[in-house]
Amino acid sequence: MANRYDDEKFGNVVREYVRGRISRRQFIGRGAQLGLSAAVLAKMTRPSRAAANLIESDPVAPYESPITPERVAFLKTKPYKGTALNILVAKITVGDCLKHYVPQWEEQTGGKVNVAEVPIDALHTQIFSDLSSGLGKYDAYMTGCWFYGDFFVPKDPYIVSTEKFLADPKHAYWDPDQWIPSMRKLYSWNGKIYGTLMDGDAQALYFRKDVFANKDVQEKFKAKYNYDLPAPPKTTKEYHDITDFFTGWDWNGDGQNDWGISLHAKVNEQGFFHFLTLSAPFIISPDNKYYFFNPETMKPLINSEGHLRALEDYVKFLANGPKEQIAWTLGQGWDRFLAGHSATEPTWGDLPTLAQDPKTSKVQGKMGAAPLPGTTEAFNPITGEWKNYDLNQVGNTNGGTWHCVISRMSKKQEATYDFLSLMANKKNALWNAATGWTGVQPGMKFEYFPPIGTGNVEEWKALGWNEDDAVEYLKAYYAVLAAPVQQEYLRIPGAAEYWHELDVNISAVLGGQMQPKAALDATAAAWEKITDRYGRDKQKALYQASFT
Amino acid sequence: MAGRRIERLEHGVAFKYALLLPAVIWVFAFTFLPLLAVLRYSFSSYVMGEGITGFVGFDNYVDVLTSPSFWQSIFVTVIFVVVAVPIQLVLGFLAAWLVTLGAPGSRTFTTIIGSPLFTLEVAIGYLGVTFFTDQGGLIAVPLAALGIHVPWMSTAFGGIAGAIILDIWRWTSFIFIIVLAGLAGIPGELYDAAVLDAKSHWQVMWHLAVPLAWPVITIAVLLRVVECLKVFAIPFALTSGGPGTSTQTFSAMDYLTTIQFFDFGKGSAMAIVFLVLVSVVLTVFFQQMRKSLA
Numbered sequence: 001m002a003n004r005y006d007d008e009k010f011g012n013v014v015r016e017y018v019r020g021r022i023s024r025r026q027f028i029g030r031g032a033q034l035g036l037s038a039a040v041l042a043k044m045t046r047p048s049r050a051a052a053n054l055i056e057s058d059p060v061a062p063y064e065s066p067i068t069p070e071r072v073a074f075l076k077t078k079p080y081k082g083t084a085l086n087i088l089v090a091k092i093t094v095g096d097c098l099k100h101y102v103p104q105w106e107e108q109t110g111g112k113v114n115v116a117e118v119p120i121d122a123l124h125t126q127i128f129s130d131l132s133s134g135l136g137k138y139d140a141y142m143t144g145c146w147f148y149g150d151f152f153v154p155k156d157p158y159i160v161s162t163e164k165f166l167a168d169p170k171h172a173y174w175d176p177d178q179w180i181p182s183m184r185k186l187y188s189w190n191g192k193i194y195g196t197l198m199d200g201d202a203q204a205l206y207f208r209k210d211v212f213a214n215k216d217v218q219e220k221f222k223a224k225y226n227y228d229l230p231a232p233p234k235t236t237k238e239y240h241d242i243t244d245f246f247t248g249w250d251w252n253g254d255g256q257n258d259w260g261i262s263l264h265a266k267v268n269e270q271g272f273f274h275f276l277t278l279s280a281p282f283i284i285s286p287d288n289k290y291y292f293f294n295p296e297t298m299k300p301l302i303n304s305e306g307h308l309r310a311l312e313d314y315v316k317f318l319a320n321g322p323k324e325q326i327a328w329t330l331g332q333g334w335d336r337f338l339a340g341h342s343a344t345e346p347t348w349g350d351l352p353t354l355a356q357d358p359k360t361s362k363v364q365g366k367m368g369a370a371p372l373p374g375t376t377e378a379f380n381p382i383t384g385e386w387k388n389y390d391l392n393q394v395g396n397t398n399g400g401t402w403h404c405v406i407s408r409m410s411k412k413q414e415a416t417y418d419f420l421s422l423m424a425n426k427k428n429a430l431w432n433a434a435t436g437w438t439g440v441q442p443g444m445k446f447e448y449f450p451p452i453g454t455g456n457v458e459e460w461k462a463l464g465w466n467e468d469d470a471v472e473y474l475k476a477y478y479a480v481l482a483a484p485v486q487q488e489y490l491r492i493p494g495a496a497e498y499w500h501e502l503d504v505n506i507s508a509v510l511g512g513q514m515q516p517k518a519a520l521d522a523t524a525a526a527w528e529k530i531t532d533r534y535g536r537d538k539q540k541a542l543y544q545a546s547f548t
Numbered sequence: 549m550a551g552r553r554i555e556r557l558e559h560g561v562a563f564k565y566a567l568l569l570p571a572v573i574w575v576f577a578f579t580f581l582p583l584l585a586v587l588r589y590s591f592s593s594y595v596m597g598e599g600i601t602g603f604v605g606f607d608n609y610v611d612v613l614t615s616p617s618f619w620q621s622i623f624v625t626v627i628f629v630v631v632a633v634p635i636q637l638v639l640g641f642l643a644a645w646l647v648t649l650g651a652p653g654s655r656t657f658t659t660i661i662g663s664p665l666f667t668l669e670v671a672i673g674y675l676g677v678t679f680f681t682d683q684g685g686l687i688a689v690p691l692a693a694l695g696i697h698v699p700w701m702s703t704a705f706g707g708i709a710g711a712i713i714l715d716i717w718r719w720t721s722f723i724f725i726i727v728l729a730g731l732a733g734i735p736g737e738l739y740d741a742a743v744l745d746a747k748s749h750w751q752v753m754w755h756l757a758v759p760l761a762w763p764v765i766t767i768a769v770l771l772r773v774v775e776c777l778k779v780f781a782i783p784f785a786l787t788s789g790g791p792g793t794s795t796q797t798f799s800a801m802d803y804l805t806t807i808q809f810f811d812f813g814k815g816s817a818m819a820i821v822f823l824v825l826v827s828v829v830l831t832v833f834f835q836q837m838r839k840s841l842a
Contacts, residue, residue, distance in 0.1 A: 121788065121808075122808075124808060125807050125808045128596055128597075128810060129807070131597075132596050132597055132810070150596065150597070153595065153596060153597030153598060154597040154598070158597070266787075266788055266790060267787075267788050267789060267790030267791065267792065267793075268788035268789065268790070269788065322682070323699065323702050324681070324682045324683075324699075324701055324702050325702075326701075326702045326790070326791050327681075327701030327702050327707075327787065327790065327791070332681070332683060335683070336683075493595075493597075494809070496808075496809065497809040497811075500804070500808075500809065504617075504789070504790070504792050504793050505792065507790045507791045507792045508791060508792025508793065508794070509792075510791060510792075511702070511703065511704065511790065511791025511792050511794060512791075513704070513791065513792050513794055514792065529611070533593055533594075533595060533601075533811065533813075534595055535595075535601070
């Protein structure tokens with residue numbers, strides 16, 4: 001940009017395009033008039049790779065858009081009449097999302113889908129009992145990404161790559177090139193795609209921007225902490241002040257005391273992800289990418305000085321929310337924020353999405369969103385040194401990124417992929433990401449607004465979103481997914497077990513049964529045993545490979 | 549004659565063995581062989597997808613016996629047994645006694661009290677979450693309104709107490725039904741005679757009903773102790789074993805180790821150690837029971 005004036009003009013052009021008021025061609029043309037490279041603009045707003053062969057819709061496939069001519073011809077034959085699929089899912093919102101597509105697929109293809117649901121804490125057991133016993137009852141499994149390493153323990157992996165099906169235009173169309181790279185990595189193993197698009201998890205900070213913008217609140221904050229209320233907080237120090245400030249008084253005027261933060265920390269659920277995310281900037285930095293293990297020795301890093309300080313910090317965060325958070329499930333944590341009783345919540349994108357439903361939310365149009373706060377000091381557990389930074393903020397892909405993988409024992413792999421691809425089709429993927437109860441978050445560029453992707457806010461508004469909430473959420477979410485400094489995602493065999501040990505020990509600290517140092521030392525000792533059982537050299541090779 | 553008698557006897561012995569054979573096969577196949585398999589696993593390292601990866605001697609046993617979590621889970625299980633079973637016994641017996649006395653509404657009460665027995669334990673555990681949560685819980689909120697704030701879900705005490713309350717609700721009717729049958733088996737004329745001699749129903753209960761129903765009571769207690777030592781679904785559904793592992797029972801810990809994380813080696817060692825501990829407890833229990841019956 002030549003100057004501030006051009007910058008603003010281009011910003012207006014972007015906003016017009018995001019809001020769907022001008023076409024892609026007009027966007028490129030106006031950008032070029034402002035001196036920007038048309039080639040770069042075209043690349044920024046690149047349509048899907050097979051766009052030339054796509055049609056917008058066809059009566060034979062009412063639930064898909066866009067669609068290939070080959071798909072239209074294929075569906076006319078009711079190709080899976082007499083085929084029944086068995087799919088195992090977790091009894092969580094993403095499982096409900098999958099079930100939503102069962103009648104649609106059955107109508108279009110003539111096939112049948114039987115969905116078995118298990119509680120989230122039993123999902124890993126059910127999947128790997130079925131696979132390791134050789135029963136192979138299921139054609140596909142809904143998986144959390146941290147299960148991936150376990151699928152690849154046997155020489156002949158338990159799941160099959162979907163790349164051969166992806167290349168076949170007779171299946172529902174979706175373009176893996178649209179994936180944000182950090183998300184694509186989670187659906188792949190050794191560079192090959194195994195998963196079919198559903199979810200795209202990351203944790204960001206959500207806050208009540210209306211309350212943060214209140215003049216009285218701002219004055220009170222400044223009087224207490226001697227600096228302006230930061231919206232959003234940039235550092236964990238600021239975030240602590242904010243959670244402390246908003247705790248224990250009635251800032252929403254409903255006669256009840258409110259809270260500064262809402263978390264869920266019930267053991268054996270997904271609460272440990274909060275610790276992983278909030279602790280990251282104490283350990284991960286431009287100078288260190290290793291959080292879990294020393295890649296040379298596979299010795300745990302989890303009881304390093306940085307982790308210890310992070311855990312002490314995490315305990316303080318919990319103290320600024322309701323005491324019962326320690327036993328809350330994910331939904332209970334969200335409910336407190338959605339009911340308007342919590343000023344902030346560091347969590348997944350479900351929260352702003354659920355906030356759009358006025359039946360269950362009092363905070364639509366009031367959602368602020370930002371990457372999670374960083375630190376000004378981080379510990380490098382490899383060199384054993386603290387180092388200062390202006391601001392060390394860390395992105396993440398923490399969460400399940402729940403999606404389905406196909407069993408190698410399935411006799412109906414192609415039909416199974418066909419069902420899964422229906423959910424990955426652009427029309428459905430966007431609907432999933434924008435609809436609260438699906439539990440699905442956006443991981444594809446077409447869901448984001450230019451210059452990141454090709455989406456536009458009108459699509460989100462049509463799905464019930466407040467315009468500002470959508471813009472702010474997607475901007476923050478992308479910043480988390482594409483942050484230059486990213487927290488690693490543990491996907492080696494036994495990841496579920498490593499995380500379980502961390503989970504129970506953190507919970508013991510929160511419950512007052514252990515001191516942070518003892519808890520992290522106990523976690524490290526347990527991790528050593530797990531590593532030895534799986535084979536240190538094998539684990540080391542896989543851990544190192546996860547960074548390539 | 550002698551030859552024929554021997555032949556008949558041999559035929560009889562063979563027939564007896566033949567009758568016993570299915571039971572022997574059953575026990576061998578479904579008790580002895582699995583026990584041998586568990587023993588073998590307990591001395592091995594096991595990885596899901598690879599199977600047994602090596603012989604590790606007593607490492608798994610050392611791991612288990614030096615694990616604070618293991619002893620914590622034993623402690624929680626024992627607390628469960630020593631608190632829940634006596635309360636269930638007292639409540640179940642008193643209810644059965646009142647029904648035996650023909651208290652008003654006995655028939656309706658007998659029908660209602662049995663209903664929790666037909667409810668899945670895991671469902672009761674999840675239902676407990678709605679009872680004890682601070683967000684509108686059916687038990688927590690009224691108590692809080694009375695100024696009684698129990699940290700049901702956020703502390704070990706609250707979690708165990710909540711799980712024990714649910715277990716008592718579920719299983720008191722079991723004691724009630726067995727004891728009711730035992731009390732019904734006492735001849736009516738003994739009651740009639742005792743009522744004439746005694747000053748109160750309390751004396752009749754204590755000096756007549758309890759001693760005569762004692763064999764039935766001990767069986768009921770034995771069954772409840774065995775079941776309670778295996779307690780899993782209610783506390784696990786309610787608290788998931790947390791905070792930390794503070795409400796994790798032995799069964800939950802063994803489930804997580806063996807089934808969730810496929811560590812068959814450590815899980816099997818855990819099961820063997822527990823089997824030994826329980827065998828000792830039950831042996832003592834049986835000895836005491838024999839003495840009291842004698």
